[in-house]
Amino acid sequence: MTEFQSDPHLARATAPVVKAQDLAFVMFERPDLDLMARFLGDFGMKQAERSDDRLVMRGARGPGPAHVTWKAAKPCFKGFALRVADRSDLDALAALPEASGIEPLDLPGGGLHVRLKDPAGFDIWAVAEQAPIATDEIRAPTPANTPIERDRLNAGVRPPPSPATVLRPGHCVLGVLEFLETAQWYIQTFGLIPSDIQYLDDGTPALTFLRCDRGAEPADHHTVVVSQNVTNTYSHSAYEVIDLDDVAMGQEFLLSKGWKHAWGVGRHLLGSQIFDYWRDPYGDKVEHYADGDLFDASVETGHSLLNAAGLYQWGPPVPKDFEKPKLTPGFLLKVIGNIRKSRELSFARVKRLMAAIDAPSRPWLK
Numbered sequence: 001m002t003e004f005q006s007d008p009h010l011a012r013a014t015a016p017v018v019k020a021q022d023l024a025f026v027m028f029e030r031p032d033l034d035l036m037a038r039f040l041g042d043f044g045m046k047q048a049e050r051s052d053d054r055l056v057m058r059g060a061r062g063p064g065p066a067h068v069t070w071k072a073a074k075p076c077f078k079g080f081a082l083r084v085a086d087r088s089d090l091d092a093l094a095a096l097p098e099a100s101g102i103e104p105l106d107l108p109g110g111g112l113h114v115r116l117k118d119p120a121g122f123d124i125w126a127v128a129e130q131a132p133i134a135t136d137e138i139r140a141p142t143p144a145n146t147p148i149e150r151d152r153l154n155a156g157v158r159p160p161p162s163p164a165t166v167l168r169p170g171h172c173v174l175g176v177l178e179f180l181e182t183a184q185w186y187i188q189t190f191g192l193i194p195s196d197i198q199y200l201d202d203g204t205p206a207l208t209f210l211r212c213d214r215g216a217e218p219a220d221h222h223t224v225v226v227s228q229n230v231t232n233t234y235s236h237s238a239y240e241v242i243d244l245d246d247v248a249m250g251q252e253f254l255l256s257k258g259w260k261h262a263w264g265v266g267r268h269l270l271g272s273q274i275f276d277y278w279r280d281p282y283g284d285k286v287e288h289y290a291d292g293d294l295f296d297a298s299v300e301t302g303h304s305l306l307n308a309a310g311l312y313q314w315g316p317p318v319p320k321d322f323e324k325p326k327l328t329p330g331f332l333l334k335v336i337g338n339i340r341k342s343r344e345l346s347f348a349r350v351k352r353l354m355a356a357i358d359a360p361s362r363p364w365l366k
């Protein structure tokens, strides 16, 4: 293993355009909104608005929607929205050459937004001044009897047999052709801080977990993750739920409804979340998580090797199809074209990426 090579593209921004505060919502196009409404309801979101051409789902906490689906003939991930502090942040973003002006946000809770595109072509909106659309009553986390604190006396653990309680969207993970260029765009435009950078076995970086810079106020270990891939693609989006029981009972409920499980329950390494992944009706991954790390701006960037073992500390083995697309002839042709035109990818680099993903995560398991 060579030394990890620090790359100036991934250095913290000294003067970012703005400092994003959180993930606001994710945006999809889907042919069947009824199907999406059923799945997302069983996943634990609540319907905030439904029309013939749009489905807006929300969590129990956080201003504004969590998940927006527009009706379209072909299923497609469009992008996501980041929340910024105020109108002056929107002014700064609207002054960028590729940005839209400041426009009203036509979604429940209103507000304002500026539309941008990241270098991978995803729609990235900055939103502000949303009015809260939900502060639902939620159950308290299950009290635990630990060796130190005995918090549950004369009572059992009986989480309700219901969907998980989605509180808010937590993060969105992208695969991109031009990794350094795209990660740098998020760092410089939205002030995101690399919490962790992961490297291939030649010492070059290929993935970064980015968190919001809220100064002394802690933020999720990652809000956006950018990783190198052979196509510009959505990996997954993740939604915070109450606790381990909520993650696990959420799994029971989704299984009872016949939805497709992807991976879990386990605990991640970088970010430490207890996770459980599901496939939406169009095969895209969505994640329930609880108990993730919270870092303020003082925590320095971590550096580690990229491999499947680094995805989790405990849990079932990573399924073979978790990060791998179906290798159809059309897909392979597209990949070859992408590698040829990419400034950052080469066939040798793709081989290293594949080796990192393919390495057994638990080599001692037979």
Ligand SMILES: [Fe+2]
Residues within 6 Å of the ligand: 171, 173, 236, 237, 238, 287
């Ligand atoms: Fe995740």
